Amino acid sequence: MSLTSILLHQALNGLVLGSFYALVALGYTMIFGVIKLLNFAHGDLYMAGGFVALLVLSAISGIVGAGWPGIFLAMLLAMIAVGCLGVVIERIAYHPMLGAPRLSILITALAVSLVLENTVLALTNGQYAAFQTSLGFGGVAIGGLFITYSEMVLVGMAALLMVTLELFVTRTQYGRAMRAVAVDTDMCALLGINVPTVIGVTFFIGSALAAAAGTMAGAYYGSLWYFMGFLIGLKAFTAAVIGGIGSIPGAMLGGLVLGMLESFGTQIPGIGSQWKDVFSFVVLILVLVFKPTGLLGRSEQERM
Amino acid sequence: MNRFGRLAVMAAMACAIAGPAFAQGTIKIGVEVPTTGAEATYGRDMANAVVLAQDEINKAGGVLGKKLTMVIGDDACDPQQAVNAASKLVSQHVLAVVGGYCSGATLPTLKIYGDAHVPFVITASNSTKLIPANPGNAFMINSTGDQQATKAVAFLAGKGAKTLAIVNEGDAYSQDLANLTRADWTKAGHKVVAYETASSGQQDYSAIVTAIRAAKPDAVFWTAYYADGALLIRQLRQAGYRGIIAVGDGSNSTKLFAIAGAAAEGVFCFTNPTAQFLPAAKAFIKAYKARFGSNPGPYAPLTYDGMKLVAWAMTKAGSTASAKVIAALKTADGVQWLTGPIRFTKHNTLARSNFIVLEDRNNAWVRADK
Numbered sequence: 155m156s157l158t159s160i161l162l163h164q165a166l167n168g169l170v171l172g173s174f175y176a177l178v179a180l181g182y183t184m185i186f187g188v189i190k191l192l193n194f195a196h197g198d199l200y201m202a203g204g205f206v207a208l209l210v211l212s213a214i215s216g217i218v219g220a221g222w223p224g225i226f227l228a229m230l231l232a233m234i235a236v237g238c239l240g241v242v243i244e245r246i247a248y249h250p251m252l253g254a255p256r257l258s259i260l261i262t263a264l265a266v267s268l269v270l271e272n273t274v275l276a277l278t279n280g281q282y283a284a285f286q287t288s289l290g291f292g293g294v295a296i297g298g299l300f301i302t303y304s305e306m307v308l309v310g311m312a313a314l315l316m317v318t319l320e321l322f323v324t325r326t327q328y329g330r331a332m333r334a335v336a337v338d339t340d341m342c343a344l345l346g347i348n349v350p351t352v353i354g355v356t357f358f359i360g361s362a363l364a365a366a367a368g369t370m371a372g373a374y375y376g377s378l379w380y381f382m383g384f385l386i387g388l389k390a391f392t393a394a395v396i397g398g399i400g401s402i403p404g405a406m407l408g409g410l411v412l413g414m415l416e417s418f419g420t421q422i423p424g425i426g427s428q429w430k431d432v433f434s435f436v437v438l439i440l441v442l443v444f445k446p447t448g449l450l451g452r453s454e455q456e457r458m
Numbered sequence: 459m460n461r462f463g464r465l466a467v468m469a470a471m472a473c474a475i476a477g478p479a480f481a482q483g484t485i486k487i488g489v490e491v492p493t494t495g496a497e498a499t500y501g502r503d504m505a506n507a508v509v510l511a512q513d514e515i516n517k518a519g520g521v522l523g524k525k526l527t528m529v530i531g532d533d534a535c536d537p538q539q540a541v542n543a544a545s546k547l548v549s550q551h552v553l554a555v556v557g558g559y560c561s562g563a564t565l566p567t568l569k570i571y572g573d574a575h576v577p578f579v580i581t582a583s584n585s586t587k588l589i590p591a592n593p594g595n596a597f598m599i600n601s602t603g604d605q606q607a608t609k610a611v612a613f614l615a616g617k618g619a620k621t622l623a624i625v626n627e628g629d630a631y632s633q634d635l636a637n638l639t640r641a642d643w644t645k646a647g648h649k650v651v652a653y654e655t656a657s658s659g660q661q662d663y664s665a666i667v668t669a670i671r672a673a674k675p676d677a678v679f680w681t682a683y684y685a686d687g688a689l690l691i692r693q694l695r696q697a698g699y700r701g702i703i704a705v706g707d708g709s710n711s712t713k714l715f716a717i718a719g720a721a722a723e724g725v726f727c728f729t730n731p732t733a734q735f736l737p738a739a740k741a742f743i744k745a746y747k748a749r750f751g752s753n754p755g756p757y758a759p760l761t762y763d764g765m766k767l768v769a770w771a772m773t774k775a776g777s778t779a780s781a782k783v784i785a786a787l788k789t790a791d792g793v794q795w796l797t798g799p800i801r802f803t804k805h806n807t808l809a810r811s812n813f814i815v816l817e818d819r820n821n822a823w824v825r826a827d828k
Contacts, residue, residue: 282713284713375689375693376718416665420665426654426669428656
């Protein structure tokens, strides 16, 4: 394999990985935007999304098959189900804590994460579940680069979801309300914006995006595990911080940057693949030290 | 009924329940396997095999006139939880322990059983790191990692491979096998062109896949467990790697096919003989299926033998005293077990190599080395 071919491949890998990170990071950053909470249970919603999609897919694969149509349908239902789960979690666990000190709600988020992980652990006995699809390994070769159809659809789906989100946030009334709540919650309440509803919508969208990422990861990698949300949760947090936490374009950019950094970082001679995770967290520390507001974040100004 | 009467009835009931046990006494055997966690499939399977052996022994009159009972200690393939499980078994006064799946989890328990003078028959764990850590009470009835490495090197070289990429997961089992294979492969005059360590539970192996594709090895050897191995195989094939892929005995699972799908076609697996490839195991497979409704997994026969070996040693020693049972185990010989004869080296490891090679054809294992 030539050097250019390796670089092209790593760019593609980084793009796929970055898409997952970006989708999960979006939820992180949106929720931080409206209630200033680092929702540590977010990675587990990604995991839950994967499992819901697997259940749906195994139920409907007899009718529509386990190809892309089935996966899309499963993904849609998983997004709705996990979106609702996110809203329920917000109502039960976070809403009563909104007036409490920041640390209390942060600990609540950790507890929610443990509850979700251990529920799935109990249901699956901690075993890997195979996410069986009828997707082959077909693809097209462009120059020295071989791109599978799955990779194309996956990156395309992620891009579509992000564009839709961007349109929602910038062009709709709810989107405007969300941005307003992020800037000043009290003033929004005074002006007659239904703040709890806006927070609910934010949780729904954030959780649904995580579920979409979980479904795509399941279909792409072929397996699910109760603990799969932990590491991606940390990575998504890193991505959100790199991009500037609270900023939606920042989360997208941060996800892609982190995906690329990991992808290329592990190819530097002398740094093996075992350093992959170390690499991304070193970057997190560097960003926190030298540009705490992230690439696109601005301190104490408009957050979303 | 007054209070006194009720007490009398309860006492009578307690006697009725405890009666038979008191009359005969029981021999409590500990079973240390992962029944939760990623490797739970193997652990449950091993526990089932112990149940089968126990019932057969008890039906034939037990050991020294006593019935065998078993207590399961779940090590979850985790060193910390394994220590807890071992302490729990010891505190329940088990007279012997059978099991041990993940070498990394088995390693720290050796000292606990050693300090408590409990004979420990290790039925699956086979890292050579266990050998120096053995206080003398543990016996390994699965062939060890060095024998697997020898088999792997001979087989892959026989397939015409000259360059090899080795991928492990940094735990006691897979790192041991990877290092032994690297040493043997280099000694055989071939080249290891990539030696990678993955972190367990990560989904994305693209960095390793690219490193392997850049190194262009004739063969790739995954030395760790099936769940992550399946992901690596899938991503290797997806990226267009066309060379030989081989996996170690930790990846001998039909779940490998479920996760990797068509990508696992043609993958070679070095393993101790599983039930379907043991001529003596026909009755065992039938009994196992009738009892548990599924086929016995890769470590069921060895674990079944492990339980029977403990019973055999106690009978031979004429006692359950640990020193006598250990002495009997040391001289074990002359019995044709399900998995073949068991004799131990001076390090208490199996005195022969039992490794065979399997190949995935249409998502089923077939023998590849005959």
